[in-house]
Amino acid sequence: MEQQIQTLRNERDEALRRPPAPGTNEDLRQELDDMTRDARQCGEEVRGLRTQLANALTLAARAAPAAPQAPEDRGQKFPDSPDFSGSDRTQLRGWIAQLRMVIRHKPASFPDEQSKMRYAFNRLRGIALGQILPHVREDGTIGLEDLSAFIQLLEAAFGDPDRVATAERRMREIKQKNREFSQYYAEFQVIAADLDWNPSALRNALRMGLSEEMKDSFTYSDMLEELPAFVTVCQKRDNQIRQRRAEKAAQNKESGIGFASSRPPPPPKAPEIPPAGTVAGYTGPAPMDISAGKRRISAEERAKRFADGRCLYCGGFNHRAAECAARKKAQTFKAAGAEFKEVGTKDGSEESGKD
Numbered sequence: 001m002e003q004q005i006q007t008l009r010n011e012r013d014e015a016l017r018r019p020p021a022p023g024t025n026e027d028l029r030q031e032l033d034d035m036t037r038d039a040r041q042c043g044e045e046v047r048g049l050r051t052q053l054a055n056a057l058t059l060a061a062r063a064a065p066a067a068p069q070a071p072e073d074r075g076q077k078f079p080d081s082p083d084f085s086g087s088d089r090t091q092l093r094g095w096i097a098q099l100r101m102v103i104r105h106k107p108a109s110f111p112d113e114q115s116k117m118r119y120a121f122n123r124l125r126g127i128a129l130g131q132i133l134p135h136v137r138e139d140g141t142i143g144l145e146d147l148s149a150f151i152q153l154l155e156a157a158f159g160d161p162d163r164v165a166t167a168e169r170r171m172r173e174i175k176q177k178n179r180e181f182s183q184y185y186a187e188f189q190v191i192a193a194d195l196d197w198n199p200s201a202l203r204n205a206l207r208m209g210l211s212e213e214m215k216d217s218f219t220y221s222d223m224l225e226e227l228p229a230f231v232t233v234c235q236k237r238d239n240q241i242r243q244r245r246a247e248k249a250a251q252n253k254e255s256g257i258g259f260a261s262s263r264p265p266p267p268p269k270a271p272e273i274p275p276a277g278t279v280a281g282y283t284g285p286a287p288m289d290i291s292a293g294k295r296r297i298s299a300e301e302r303a304k305r306f307a308d309g310r311c312l313y314c315g316g317f318n319h320r321a322a323e324c325a326a327r328k329k330a331q332t333f334k335a336a337g338a339e340f341k342e343v344g345t346k347d348g349s350e351e352s353g354k355d
Contacts, residue, residue: 009039081120086128089158096151099123103147113146120150131157167194176211181238184209185231199227210234213241 081102084095099120103110110116121132121142131154135143144150160166170191176184188209192202207215207223207230217237224230297305305312313321321327 011035081123083123083125084128084154085124085126086131086158087126089160092154092158095123096154099151114141116147117142117144117150120147128154128158163194164196167191171195171205175209176214178211180242181210181214181234185234200225203227203230206230206234214238217241 079102081099082095084091086092103116103119110119118140121129121136124132132142132150135153137143142150144153171188174184174187174191185206188206192205195202197205203223203225206227207218214234214237217240224233302312305315308317310317311319311321311324313324314326316324316326319325
């Protein structure tokens with residue numbers, strides 16, 4: 001329709017440019033009026049068609065299902081990415097995965113690569129922060145191309161240079177031991193993610209790390225070849241073993257048997273003997289044996305103590321033997337029935353306690 005209108009206009013302009021022939025003015029004027037009327041009519045038809053098209057598009061948009069929109073952070077709680085310091089290199093892969101999830105979850109908060117890198121930079125600490133710091137400009141921007149270049153720089157510094165060899169070594173060392181099978185299998189999957197092993201090899205590696213009880217449970221049954229089926233059977237067996245273990249523990253508790261242990265039983269306790277020098281029924285600590293380790297003093301030692309002004313009983317200062325607290329305490333224990341030995345002189349006679 002637009003093309004027809006333009007054609008009519010071109011013909012009109014061409015007619016106006018041609019010099020009029022004698023006796024044709026009336027004809028030309030009539031033809032021009034007809035063309036103008038046709039152009040007006042065509043314009044009205046075009047406007048009508050445009051209106052119909054706009055109404056049709058509006059109805060189609062209302063009837064069509066809403067297009068999926070990117071998730072917004074408003075009204076949704078999502079934890080921030082954890083910090084990464086570089087002290088534990090094994091945490092790098094998990095940190096990168098969490099960083100990407102946070103950025104993908106909040107597209108409105110990270111409209112460009114600089115905002116993504118600034119957020120990642122603020123989650124770094126320690127030596128990891130120092131790895132990116134030289135690329136930070138004075139205006140606060142980061143002199144890297146995008147977030148991928150940012151991550152590659154961290155992987156070059158803190159990533160495992162031979163991830164496959166490390167995974168193979170860990171696969172040989174991993175054991176279930178006393179853990180639940182679900183915990184053992186979760187660690188197994190993390191290691192297997194770095195290995196390009198076929199399902200049969202993974203199944204054999206998984207079986208080698210099982211606990212002894214789990215291995216014994218397969219003694220009279222065939223090993224399943226498919227890895228998913230084998231994992232399902234292992235999970236059921238582990239639950240059954242733990243359930244049976246709990247039943248035995250409950251039965252032993254009711255019967256008073258107790259748990260069987262591979263450790264040797266503790267040695268029997270020696271019978272408690274009341275401390276010497278205590279009265280019948282005394283349950284407190286034993287009295288201090290004042291005479292323990294004492295020896296008979298010689299005449300020279302006795303003379304020296306006397307000359308130095310020391311106690312002839314304990315050898316202390318600022319008191320005499322008659323006032324010696326140690327001697328009085330020993331005498332008290334002796335009166336209560338304690339065995340007591342007096343410190344005698346060289347010839348075996350009892351000290352008088354007099355200076």
